[in-house]
Amino acid sequence: MKKTLIKYIPEEAIPLVEYLIIEHKINLKIVSERQTKHGDFRRLPNGHMQITVNNNLNPYQFLLTLVHEIAHHVTYQKFGRVQPHGKEWKTVFQHLMLPFLQPEIYPKNILPYLANYLKNPKASTDADVNLSLALRGGKSEDGKNFIFEIPNGSVFQFKETLYKRGNKRRTRYECLNLENKRVYLFNQNAEVKLVVSK
Helix, strand or coil: CHHHHCCCCCHHHHHHHHHHHHHCCCCEEEECCCCCCCEEEEECCCCCEEEEEECCCCHHHHHHHHHHHHHHHHHHHHHCCCCCCCHHHHHHHHHHHHHHCCCCCCCCCCHHHHHHHCCCCCCCHHHCHHHHHHHCCCCCCCCCEEHHHCCCCCEEEECCEEEEEEEECCCEEEEEECCCCCEEEEECCCEEEEEECC
């Protein structure tokens, strides 16, 4: 277990994670990147529970995603079927994350954003722009930009489709799909490939 985990999470977190995996009989599977999610918890047809986490996450994202999914598992064990990211899950997730909120595990530039996020955790960490940026070290993937970095009116590519960046609403950007002419809302930390600058 330790040999596998050391590739994916901060070393200081390994004993805590091993405890959670053994205590809750977690079946963990590390999988290739999925575009739509970082991790997943599900009940398999044979009745067993399985957690999957993407293998492309950095150690801080991986750890947070893993604990997020373990919280789903524990919530299911304790309460049965409840709202996926409802009050039961939030309480369990907050409780499970507490031991990890230390500078030996999460760097000081991430901790304040993580603590703030955990006051009322959302379904996706990407919904919290400040935390998402801190977890990524403020850098987008090579050859990409965060949508907030590109000029208004720029054309960009996202998942093989071209869009034109529009105005910012409260927390998201209106972007015109150039194929179907519909407007879609993008998280401000969405990573896109700039095609044409205005």
